[in-house]
Amino acid sequence: MIKLFSKKKETKTEKNFYSKTLVISERHLGDYIFQNITRLFAFFVFGLIVLIFLEMFIESLPSINKFGLSFITSSHWDPVKDKYGALPFIFGTLYSSLLALIIALPLSIGVAVFLTEVAPDWLEQPISLLVELLAAIPSIVYGLFGIFVLAPFLRIVVEPFLKTHFGFLPFFKGDMFGFGMLAAALILSIMIIPIITSISRDVMKAIPDSLREGAYALGATKWETIKIVLISARSGILGATLLGFGRAIGETMAVTMVIGNKPEISFSLFDAGHTMASVLANEFTEAASDLYISSLIEIGLLLFVITIVINSIARVVVNRVTKKYGKIN
Amino acid sequence: MKINNKQGWRKRKSNIAVFLAVLSAVLVLIPLFLILFYTVQKGISSINWDFFTQMPKPVGETGGGMANALVGSGILILIGSVMGIPVGVMSGIYLSEQNKGIMPHAIRFLVEVLNGVPSIVIGIIAYITFVIPMKSFSALSGGFALGVIMIPLITRTTEEMVRLVPSTVREASLGLGIPKWKTTLFVILPAAMKGLFTGIILSIARAAGETAPLLFTALGNRFWSTNLNEPISSITVFIYDYAKAPFDDWNRQAWAASLVLIVLVTTLNIIFRFVSRKRK
Numbered sequence: 241m242i243k244l245f246s247k248k249k250e251t252k253t254e255k256n257f258y259s260k261t262l263v264i265s266e267r268h269l270g271d272y273i274f275q276n277i278t279r280l281f282a283f284f285v286f287g288l289i290v291l292i293f294l295e296m297f298i299e300s301l302p303s304i305n306k307f308g309l310s311f312i313t314s315s316h317w318d319p320v321k322d323k324y325g326a327l328p329f330i331f332g333t334l335y336s337s338l339l340a341l342i343i344a345l346p347l348s349i350g351v352a353v354f355l356t357e358v359a360p361d362w363l364e365q366p367i368s369l370l371v372e373l374l375a376a377i378p379s380i381v382y383g384l385f386g387i388f389v390l391a392p393f394l395r396i397v398v399e400p401f402l403k404t405h406f407g408f409l410p411f412f413k414g415d416m417f418g419f420g421m422l423a424a425a426l427i428l429s430i431m432i433i434p435i436i437t438s439i440s441r442d443v444m445k446a447i448p449d450s451l452r453e454g455a456y457a458l459g460a461t462k463w464e465t466i467k468i469v470l471i472s473a474r475s476g477i478l479g480a481t482l483l484g485f486g487r488a489i490g491e492t493m494a495v496t497m498v499i500g501n502k503p504e505i506s507f508s509l510f511d512a513g514h515t516m517a518s519v520l521a522n523e524f525t526e527a528a529s530d531l532y533i534s535s536l537i538e539i540g541l542l543l544f545v546i547t548i549v550i551n552s553i554a555r556v557v558v559n560r561v562t563k564k565y566g567k568i569n
Numbered sequence: 570m571k572i573n574n575k576q577g578w579r580k581r582k583s584n585i586a587v588f589l590a591v592l593s594a595v596l597v598l599i600p601l602f603l604i605l606f607y608t609v610q611k612g613i614s615s616i617n618w619d620f621f622t623q624m625p626k627p628v629g630e631t632g633g634g635m636a637n638a639l640v641g642s643g644i645l646i647l648i649g650s651v652m653g654i655p656v657g658v659m660s661g662i663y664l665s666e667q668n669k670g671i672m673p674h675a676i677r678f679l680v681e682v683l684n685g686v687p688s689i690v691i692g693i694i695a696y697i698t699f700v701i702p703m704k705s706f707s708a709l710s711g712g713f714a715l716g717v718i719m720i721p722l723i724t725r726t727t728e729e730m731v732r733l734v735p736s737t738v739r740e741a742s743l744g745l746g747i748p749k750w751k752t753t754l755f756v757i758l759p760a761a762m763k764g765l766f767t768g769i770i771l772s773i774a775r776a777a778g779e780t781a782p783l784l785f786t787a788l789g790n791r792f793w794s795t796n797l798n799e800p801i802s803s804i805t806v807f808i809y810d811y812a813k814a815p816f817d818d819w820n821r822q823a824w825a826a827s828l829v830l831i832v833l834v835t836t837l838n839i840i841f842r843f844v845s846r847k848r849k
Contacts, residue, residue: 270748270749270750270751271748271749271750273750274749274750274753274754275663275666275750277659278659278660278662278663278666279663279667280659281655281656281659281660281663282659282660282663282664282673282676283676284656284660285656285660285676285679285680285683285720285721285724286675286676286679288683288717288720289679289682289683289686291694291698292686292690292691292694295694295697295698296690296693296694296697299697346593347593347596347597348593348597349593350589350590350592350593350594351590351593351594351597353586353590354590354591354593354594355594357590358587358590358591359594367594367598369839369842370598370601371597371598371601372838372842373601373835373838374597374600374601376774376778376834376835376838377601377604377778377831377834377835378777378778378779378780378805378830378831378834379778379780379781380778380780380805380808380809380812380827380830381604381608381778381808381827381830381831382604383809383812384608384808384812384823384824384827385603385604385607385608387812388607388611388812388820388824389603389607430597430600433597437597461579461580461582461583462583462586462587463579463582463583463585463586463587464579464583466586466590483685486685487685489687490685490686490687490688490689490690491687492687492688492689492780492781493780493781493805493809497809497812497813517687517689517781520689520692520693521689521781521784524693524696524784524785525784525785525788537693537697540689540690540693543687543689543690544686544687544690547685547686547687547690548682548685548686550685551681551682551685552678552682555678555681555682
């Protein structure tokens with residue numbers, strides 16, 4: 241009887257003890273579970289990128305096996321004969337993006353200088369907001385604007401002007417349609433200006449004022465001071481430029497709608513071109529043969545790899561600047 | 570005398586530089602105003618009640634609306650949100666809580682990389698993952714593509730907003746003996762909720778304006794459809810189709826749809842700027 245009682249008591253304390261440890265471990269268990277759930281979702285992002293690469297690689301295998309390296313070096317794109325070479329698209333992407341950068345970079349730096357060094361405080365915020373609004377406009381709207389406003393304007397006003405005055409240059413030769421490289425480069429430059437501007441502005445803002453004060457104290461003019469700030473911010477501006485370049489390379493809709501969509505390699509700005517993104521937008525739903533689809537997916541894979549390389553370099557550069565000067569968005 | 574000349578030149582050069590900076594600001598804003606001006610001018614005449622409530626008319630007839638496109642965009646964004654918001658918020662929390670080791674840095678980097686992947690490439694992924702196995706273009710695949718596009722934006726804003734919550738709040742909660750996960754879920758997250766919400770709004774604005782990933786996933790549909798396994802219309806693809814069409818009335822409707830889209834997207838963006846600026 242006594243024995244039984246004591247045993248009962250023992251189990252009770254035992255139970256108490258266990259329940260207590262259970263509470264503690266439950267608490268740790270909660271942390272453990274929660275942490276791993278969030279980790280799972282974070283790894284999902286990682287998995288997604290691997291998945292993107294693998295899926296595209298597998299789907300483009302038929303094309304890779306068939307054409308090999310000639311896919312990149314051949315400019316023969318003929319769906320009727322089932323022969324595919326992507327050089328015109330690679331050229332079109334790089335050429336249009338480079339042209340866009342040439343137009344956008346000076347303007348973006350100008351705006352960034354205006355925002356950080358020239359504009360009074362009351363003007364800075366609204367102008368920044370408007371430039372950011374430019375980034376918020378969907379690319380399809382840019383495309384619409386390109387078709388109905390920009391292209392006719394180029395055909396009637398700008399291209400004849402360029403042809404009569406600069407026609408001796410190889411860049412301004414051929415028939416004038418409005419649609420073509422020039423239109424694509426202009427639209428792209430409008431679209432990447434907000435990116436380059438906002439990052440350059442943030443980097444320049446992060447440059448300590450003591451630098452400017454020192455310059456002024458030595459008798460530097462406004463421009464000479466700006467020059468010093470620009471030189472200090474150069475790596476940040478480089479990162480911003482690369483990010484803008486990456487964006488221009490991947491831009492699809494606006495370019496598709498104005499570039500003319502012809503797989504030809506021509507340095508003339510008046511001629512129609514094609515980019516990697518625009519050929520996907522144009523031909524993917526119409527692709528009849530498996531090899532055709534596979535080739536298009538290989539173009540997508542190339543586009544993916546190119547943008548990842550450029551964006552990674554850009555991020556490394558921008559992150560390094562961020563570390564030096566504090567948080568930059 | 571020589572020095573004076575040089576001083577004058579330096580001053581003039583400085584003035585020229587300042588002038589160029591002002592000029593570039595003006596030049597950059599011109600396209601913005603032109604786009605807004607033309608969208609309103611060309612689109613406003615086609616905006617009426619019918620435009621929002623009617624279906625597209627058959628080819629050749631004028632009038633009609635984009636009711637199906639509005640509903641389609643809504644459905645696509647909903648699917649995208651169902652997928653993108655949990656993944657984005659949870660990985661954002663992970664990034665803000667974890668600082669040890671190389672993993673958080675790697676994932677933060679990958680999120681940035683994902684943000685830079687062209688949207689048309691994401692369309693291809695949705696095509697391979699959904700359209701090929703299902704053998705049909707579908708709303709589901711389009712929504713998946715939008716979800717992937719939303720993830721990096723939500724992750725980034727979530728991380729930032731959670732980090733903005735003062736560490737004293739977290740310490741107070743932990744000091745009261747509340748477990749870490751409860752602190753995160755019931756103390757930190759509510760405090761960052763407003764920021765999270767604006768981040769989600771921003772990502773929806775971005776998704777609403779995407780066209781490229783929908784071209785060969787959701788495809789577009791001239792008829793009413795709410796079936797997730799069938800092609801579905803969206804505002805952006807509607808604009809694309811109507812812009813390419815050789816009918817003036819369709820082109821006008823493309824402008825009108827753009828006007829609707831711009832109003833939608835800029836409103837969402839301005840809400841985001843307003844709230845996030847206030848917080849900082």
